[in-house]
Amino acid sequence: MKLLLRRVGYFFLFLLFWQVAVMVLGIKEFIIPSPLKTLSHIFQPTLAAKYQWPLHIQATLMEILLSFLITAISGNLVALLISWSRALKTLITPIIVFFNSLPKIALAPLFLLWFGYGLLPNTLIAVLVAFFPIVINTSTGLEQVDEDLLNLVRYLGATKGQIYVKIKIPNALPYIFSGFKISATMCVVGSIVGEFIASDKGLGYLLKDAQAFIDTPTMFACLLLISLLGILFFGALSLLEARVLYWMPQTTGGGKG
Amino acid sequence: MHGNTPLLSIRELKKVYKTREGELEALGSVTFDIYPQEFVSIVGPSGCGKTTLLKIIAGLLPKTSGEIFVDKKQFDPSREVGFVFQKPLLLPWRKVIDNVLLPIEILKLDKRNYIEKARALLELVGLSGFENNYPNELSGGMQQRVSIARALIHDPKLILMDEPFGALDALTRERMNLELLRIWSESQKTILFVTHGIQEAIFLSDRVIILSARPSRMIKALDIELPRPRTMEVRSSAEFGVYSLEVYRCLELT
Structure with a gap:
């Protein structure tokens, strides 16, 4: 504290x-612009700053949260499948390696072509960017388990399901959370990039729009709000992590990032 | 000297690993019996297959040839064996009592019937009052005590111990040896104990099985006829010295 x-x-x-x-x-x-000038553009709408901040903040926040939710569920599911079945692993891994080696942001124009304009393409771009860190972290976590810890339940005749539920998944939780934290940041990046390319809402859109009018204080205000959203999201995940991983040895100070 | 039937019989047990360079014999041919409520230790140089032997008995490794049976029946390790590993291997996200109850969950038994037993076992290993602590709040010796309680929870007849005190400091180790003898006599279990501590083996056991270096052969099964209950004084007795010397001689250390 x-x-x-x-x-x-x-x-x-x-x-x-x-x-x-x-x-x-x-x-x-x-x-x-000075910090005070920047803040004044958020809190005191002037003629130059006639922006509807709540609307844009809400749009970006929705994209971030929705993309994170989709990534967290699908990423962990894919990692679980890879870890569970050797056949699926050989099947899926090359595809993952291929997509992961692509500069994912470069696919954004395609997404706009396919999905149009607004929440859906922006969310999907963010999902694409944030997906792989989760898959990689969770599957690493599921593999990083002491062989003797598995022997401990194997000699008792544990089923594969029991091994996952009792040992592998809880054991992977620290990795899963570090994947969450990386991908949370990626979700912010992906959402903003989507808004840059084509959007009529969101802080990324506003940033670009303000640039056209050389309205630098508004641009700074957008940056401030975007980073604030990122920090709040990261902080919330850290709090959740401390709750779920209550059994981890406490690192004093409580800040990792 | 044993009138009763063996708890476990091992006949010409062999383990051969296939490696790229060819076959590697991890366990030569080992034959011995363990009788109910006996304390048997296995000593031998590193790599002589002690741990391999325990893992085969527990069903964690397939044997290459030979037999393991109880009363002529095949042996079901999941019900008959409790395993204490080198490391305590406690699950850090579970309270002490839930760690002790893990085998009950794996065997799909009704946990409610075992909670009292788990408490009693924690008392037996000297940890009553620590039920609701997490493993990282306990010392290494205490953690290994929890793992002993966990190995006893499903009431197996045979406890396999793979150098359980190897990672502890010398003083804690001595204390754990005394504790183990008490737990053994109170729980009336049969223990097969692997160690490379020769003094430890003699102090604890009714019988010490001496294995040679790879490819391992059974050199000798040495009966230890020291009086029980054993106290630290036994270790300075003349007989204890004679037994030690005998083991050293078998291992060609003299």
């Missing part, structure tokens, strides 16, 4: 430095 306060403190110190630097050096607003 103390550490958290200190971090927040340092962050405000950084903002203060930024504010003072912009004022003292007389940097033009359309190059780098």
Whole structure:
């Protein structure tokens, strides 16, 4: 808790430095706006900033959450299938390696062509970007198990299902959560990229729109809100992780990221 | 000297691993009997197949040839064996008591009928009051005690122990030896104990089976006729020295 306060403190110190630097050096607003100017564009709608922030925030948030949900479920399911069946592993692995080696962002224009405009393509782009880290982490976790831990239940005649439920899956949970955290960040990236390419809503759309009018404070405000969404999501996952992995030795300070 | 029938008979048991370079004999030909409530140790140099032998008995490895039977019947390790491994192998996400109950879940028995027994076993191994702790809150010695309780929960006749105290410090190890003798006599189980501690084997056992280096052969089954219950004083007795020397001689260490 103390550490958290200190971090927040340092962050405000950084903002203060930024504010003072912009004022003292007389940097033009359309190059780098001050933090106060940036905030004013969110909280005090002026004629220049007539944006509907709640609408855009909601659109981006929906894409992030929906893509994460889809990724978390499908990614873990695929990892489980690969781990469960050797035949499926030989079948699926080359496909995964192929798709993973593609620059996934480059597929975004295709997705727009196929799925049109808005929530669906943006979510799917985010899913594509965030999917593989989950598959890779979870399948690693399912394999990283002490052979003797398996022997412990094998000599008692454990079924394959029992081995997964009692040993392999709980044992993989730390890996699953690190996959979640990586893919949460990827979901934010994917959603924003989707909005960049073609969208009429969302913080990514707004960022691009503001750029056309050289409305730099609004662009900074978008960046601030996007990173805030990312941090909140990551933080929520960390809290959930601490709850689920109560049995892990506590790392003091509680921050990993 | 044993009037009764053996709990477990092992006849000419062999294990050969097929490797790229050819066949590797992990276990030569081993033959011996274990009688009910006996404490038998197996000693031998590293790589002599001690652990392999235990794993074959527990059904974790297939044998190459030979036989394992009880009263002429095939042997069902899942009901008859409790295994204590080198490491405690506790599941860190389970409380101590739920770790002890793991075999009950695997064997699909009714857990409710075993909760009292789990408590009693934790008391037997000196851990009453720790039921609701998590493994990472216990010391190495305490964790190994939990794993002993876990090996006893489904009431197997035979307890297989694979260097269970090898990872503990010397002092804790001595204490665990005394504790194990107490647990053994109170639970009236049969124990097959693998170790490379010669003193440990003699101190604990009724019989010490000495295996040679690979390809392993049974050199000798040495009956240890030291009085029970055994205390630390036994270790400084003349007889104890004679037995030690005999084992050293068998292993060609003299």
